[in-house]
Amino acid sequence: MAGVAFVTDSGASLPAPLAARLGIEIVPLQVMIDGEPVADVPGSPDVVAALREGRGVTTSQPTVADARAAVDRALASGADEVVLVAMSRELSGTAGVFDSLADGERIHAVACETIGPAQGLLVAAAALARPSAAAEATALVSAGTASALVVDDLGHLRRGGRLGALTHAAASLTGVKPVLEVRDGRIVQAGVKRSRRAAWADAVARACDGRSGEGVAIVVTAIDDPAAQDEASGLVARALPGAAVVHWPLSAAVAAHLGPGALGVSVAQVGPELVAALAASSA
Numbered sequence: 001m002a003g004v005a006f007v008t009d010s011g012a013s014l015p016a017p018l019a020a021r022l023g024i025e026i027v028p029l030q031v032m033i034d035g036e037p038v039a040d041v042p043g044s045p046d047v048v049a050a051l052r053e054g055r056g057v058t059t060s061q062p063t064v065a066d067a068r069a070a071v072d073r074a075l076a077s078g079a080d081e082v083v084l085v086a087m088s089r090e091l092s093g094t095a096g097v098f099d100s101l102a103d104g105e106r107i108h109a110v111a112c113e114t115i116g117p118a119q120g121l122l123v124a125a126a127a128l129a130r131p132s133a134a135a136e137a138t139a140l141v142s143a144g145t146a147s148a149l150v151v152d153d154l155g156h157l158r159r160g161g162r163l164g165a166l167t168h169a170a171a172s173l174t175g176v177k178p179v180l181e182v183r184d185g186r187i188v189q190a191g192v193k194r195s196r197r198a199a200w201a202d203a204v205a206r207a208c209d210g211r212s213g214e215g216v217a218i219v220v221t222a223i224d225d226p227a228a229q230d231e232a233s234g235l236v237a238r239a240l241p242g243a244a245v246v247h248w249p250l251s252a253a254v255a256a257h258l259g260p261g262a263l264g265v266s267v268a269q270v271g272p273e274l275v276a277a278l279a280a281s282s283a
Helices: 016-022 045-052 064-076 094-099 117-129 134-140 155-159 165-174 196-208 226-239 252-258 272-282
Strands: 004-009 025-027 030-033 036-038 057-060 081-086 107-111 145-150 177-183 186-193 216-222 244-246 263-269
Touching: 004 064, 004 117, 004 134, 016 025, 016 117, 025 064, 030 045, 030 252, 045 057, 045 252, 057 252, 064 081, 064 094, 081 094, 081 117, 081 134, 094 107, 107 134, 117 134, 117 145, 117 216, 117 263, 117 272, 145 196, 155 252, 177 196, 186 196, 196 226, 196 263, 216 226, 216 272, 226 244, 226 263, 244 272
Parallel strands: 004 025, 004 081, 081 107, 216 244
Antiparallel strands: 030 036, 030 057, 145 177, 145 263, 177 186, 216 263
């Protein structure tokens, strides 16, 4: 496979069949339950159960050895260059691990300003574009995306250092449902609503704002709450007719910081080829 190959972290939540089809190598983030390592499996029932039971779930950046192994697999596939794509530097040390492997010649590293399925959509679209050089590949994965979130308990984000204390305190005092967005690589509060359904609708509206349906892919995911996922998907379909709307289970590492009941809507302009591929995979 000449050209550029992509490596990304498991936080991108890319479905394994799609990653394999596009030749994307996945570097696992580290997840532990009560100090015992578990695989970063999207939609992990073990992690969800542990969170509901109040057990200790912690995460960490990938190991250098795992990242190096992924790069070696990509080069062995025949790639001329490899681009490692990490989640936001503001949310993880993963970018630092990837940076340590970059040599400026055949191996390059870049961090998105997002996380989760939005990151996965960018990497998938870039891989489908088949860039011939790393500079082109880096530009593709630096494109803008939109992500909005609703969580039942902000404590998971606060304990992991992903959210400011003031946001958590404000939500706790008022008893409302905060709507969060990923902006410039950070998770910030964008608004508040009095009910979960109103918060879901606001999250969908924020993620879809300013978009048309053409060439747009949307990932809707809810942690252990299929009813929320289905309702939000219906709202998205009405907001952006013609867009590809799919469900991807979240990486266990990302889910650990959002908690059960969390809903996420990720939107990216990915082009017709990936839209068609996603539509076919969800049919």
